[in-house]
Amino acid sequence: MTDTWNEYAKGRDENPTVRLYADHAFASLVSTTDIRSSDWTSKRVLDFGCGTGSLAQNVAPFVGELIAVDTSEKMIAVLESKHIPNVIAVHGDILAPDQPCKVDLQSGFDLIYASSVCGFLPDYEGAVLALAGLLRSGGRFVQWDWQASDGDEFGLSEDQIQNALQKAKFESIRVERAFSMETDGQILPVLIGTGIA
Template sequence: MGKNEWDEYAEDWDSNSDVQSYADKAYAQLLKHCDIDGKTILDFGCGTGVLTNRLSEKAQRVVAIDPSTKMIEVLKGKSLPRVFTISNYLSERLINEQPELSNKFDIIVASSVCAFLPNYLEMLTLLKSLLKTNGTFIQWDWLAGNDSSMGLSENTVQQAFKRCQFSDYQLSTPFDMNSPKGTTRVLMAIGKN
């Protein structure tokens, strides 16, 4: 697999206090909505495993997938218990070839990744296929503003969840992230299979 645009961020990713803060806030929200004790979890777009690290403390098993080989190398260096890493793009072919993806998951998390996908709806459909019956999918992404192409709008996410036939789905903006450029709201979406 070739170089990934995220590879250049891998070395310093974990030392970024905003990355740590985002993961802390996302994890706190996850625990409000899901019991992760003893569960199997797919961390989609795991990066260096900042959220994976937190998940591994309680989960039975975490499969962490990211197309950035450098990010996955950093994650592997942490030697987290009960974590299996995959450095690749998620695809139907990978699901069929990768033993770690052959069993369905109780929970799938996607932290600050879906807005960067070339085809959000297609990937959401693929992710839903990896959930157990009554499994939970939860994502956090920047909430797109009126003047920004960054992030996802509530309407985009709501329509995608409807088309994928998630049940009991809900959207909220549970936390903000502050930077010198201003405050950005984080959109959280949760759906059941």
């Protein structure tokens, strides 16, 4: 399988913006969940679009099992090389009905998160709907995305996230500014969207 994201895998972990984004995302996860409590040591988590696992590295020490999936084989190869004990790195598209799925989806997940992924998906709303169906009762979906401004080609607006989470029929929905990043002299805001099944 070829994937345009492959070319971004090499050297990605040395990019300070990638590390900072993951650290900020993890801090916002900590402030909105009790993920560092002992309750989470038995939880099953899905990192959708994990890349090289920058955020998985932060989350893994606190959870039982972390399944990290990505359609880029080179991203997955970097994550595998890190040998994080409770992380299972899987190359493939778990949402593609025509592909054999290498992940046990039937057992469900307590947390599914997507860090800087949803804004790049061709069918964002469809993906959220499908991911919502993989959550255990009371499970949580969390996404972080660059906040889109008028005319932007990438990113998502608060309304887009709100609508997608509503269509996925989450019971409790929250969309807000999580943090901002400075790149090339520009301040770029990042939104966090959360839905509870």
